[in-house]
Amino acid sequence: MTGRRTVxxxxxxxAIEPGATILDAxxxxxxxxxxxxxxxxxxxxxxxxxxxVEVEGSRTLVPACSRIAEDGMVIRxxxxxxxxxxxxxxxxxxxxxxxxxxxxxxxxxxxxxADPSRYGTDDGSPRPDAVVDNDLYVRDLDKCVLCYRCxxxxxxxxxxxxxxxxxxxxxxxxxxxxxDVALPDSACVFCGNCVAVCPTGALMVKTEFDxxxxxxxxxxxxxxxxxxxxxxxxxCNLDVHVxxxxxxxxxxxxxxxxTAGNLCIKGRFGWTHVRAxxxxx
Numbered sequence: 405m406t407g408r409r410t411v412x413x414x415x416x417x418x419a420i421e422p423g424a425t426i427l428d429a430x431x432x433x434x435x436x437x438x439x440x441x442x443x444x445x446x447x448x449x450x451x452x453x454x455x456x457v458e459v460e461g462s463r464t465l466v467p468a469c470s471r472i473a474e475d476g477m478v479i480r481x482x483x484x485x486x487x488x489x490x491x492x493x494x495x496x497x498x499x500x501x502x503x504x505x506x507x508x509x510x511x512x513x514x515x516x517x518a519d520p521s522r523y524g525t526d527d528g529s530p531r532p533d534a535v536v537d538n539d540l541y542v543r544d545l546d547k548c549v550l551c552y553r554c555x556x557x558x559x560x561x562x563x564x565x566x567x568x569x570x571x572x573x574x575x576x577x578x579x580x581x582x583x584d585v586a587l588p589d590s591a592c593v594f595c596g597n598c599v600a601v602c603p604t605g606a607l608m609v610k611t612e613f614d615x616x617x618x619x620x621x622x623x624x625x626x627x628x629x630x631x632x633x634x635x636x637x638x639x640c641n642l643d644v645h646v647x648x649x650x651x652x653x654x655x656x657x658x659x660x661x662x663t664a665g666n667l668c669i670k671g672r673f674g675w676t677h678v679r680a681x682x683x684x685x
Contacts, residue, residue, distance in 0.1 A: 409475035414482065426468040426479055427455060435481050438490065438512050441551035442469035443601055445664045446561045449552035454493050454512075457481045465489055487516055494518040502531075502547045505605030505616075509549075534613070537586040540673050541599050542613040545578055548606040554579060554598035562666050567592040579606075596672040600655060600665050609653045609673075622647060630657070635670040638662060642671060651675050 408419050411429050418433040425448075430437045440452040448470035456465035460478035465486065473479075480486065494513045498520035503509050512518075534544040550570065558568050567590045571580035581590035599607040608616075615621035626647045633640040641660045645653045654675050658665035 409473065411473050411475070411477040411479060413479045420473055424473050426457060426459070426466070426471045426473045426477070429473045429477075429479065430457070430468060430481055437468050437481055438515075439469060440509070440549065440603060441553060443553055443658070445658055445666075446553060446556040446601065449556060451550060451552045452493065454490055456486065456489055458483050458486055491516040491518045495520045495523060497549050499523050501549055501604070502544075503604060505547060505608070506549075506603060508603065536610070536613075538588055538594070538610075540594050540610055540669075541596055542608050542610050543579075543587075544606050544608065544613075546606075547604045548579055549604055550577055550579070551603060553601040553603065554607060557597045557601045557666075562597050562664075563593070563595055565591055565593055565595075568598065594669045594673065595667060596669070597666045600667075600672075611652050611676075615652065621652075626652065633667070633671040635668075635674060640667055640671050642667070644675070651678055 408421060409424075410417050410419050411426075412418070413430055413433040413435050416433050418429050420429045420432060424432075427437055427439070427442065437457065438454050440454045441449045442455060448467070450467050450470050453465070453467055455468040457468045458480040459466050459471075460480075468479075468481075490512070494509065494516060495518045497503065497509065498513065498518065503513075513520075532545040534542050534546075536542050552570070555569055557563060559566050567587075568579055568581055570577055571584065572578060581587060581592065587594075596609070599609060602608075612621060626645050629644045629646065631642050631644060633642050640663045641657055643655045643657060644651055645655065654667075654672055656663045656665050656667050656671070
């Protein structure tokens with residue numbers, strides 16, 4: 405079947421292109437559907453189900469990020485069943501991990517009235533410490549929600565390095581390097597593309613991590629300036645984050661047609677020489 409299709413989203417007819425997902429249809433209709441493991445530049449991992457919606461005729465809720473929208477499909481995004489499912493997902497996440505550096509999830513918890521305290525407080529099990537084994541970025545597994553974004557970015561969707569994957573299963577599942585070695589001993593090339601896609605701060609640029617520990621990280625006081633990386637001729641765009649007259653980190657826009665948010669080690673971390681005078685080096 406060719407040509408545009410029409411679906412109904414919360415009572416409104418929405419025209420979509422063939423191959424569009426339910427999430428595409430919802431966004432085209434101006435309906436906000438929360439996501440976590442989904443990112444426009446990555447293959448949907450179907451890991452979190454926060455985007456689940458009701459589809460008429462379907463026995464179960466379906467993930468909007470990966471389900472292809474079919475002509476005539478009737479979609480409901482805010483029923484009691486959908487809201488209840490999202491609320492429970494957010495509560496389970498908040499009980500299991502530290503979401504203090506995940507502002508979008510904290511906002512979603514407020515929207516859906518999530519109350520993780522009803523499942524009890526700390527169960528006494530040890531929480532993993534942040535792993536600092538290099539000078540570029542930090543891994544804090546206590547903030548990891550196993551969204552698979554970093555695995556996808558390190559693999560087929562971007563870097564093709566395959567330095568990280570999900571190790572173990574069930575409650576013991578975690579993001580790890582091959583043979584669980586330190587990052588400097590792994591296949592990691594320190595592009596930081598995994599850091600760029602992490603939604604919770606489980607992967608964080610070390611300058612930001614150190615400043616947060618010291619209580620000097622003030623995102624509201626930072627300015628962001630877009631420029632072009634000068635290390636080679638590819639033309640990658642950089643967003644330079646500056647606080648108190650000093651660069652604190654560099655990111656890249658996901659909608660840039662050259663990088664799609666990805667950078668190499670020089671583009672993402674090669675700015676530290678600019679701080680030489682600031683840090684006294």
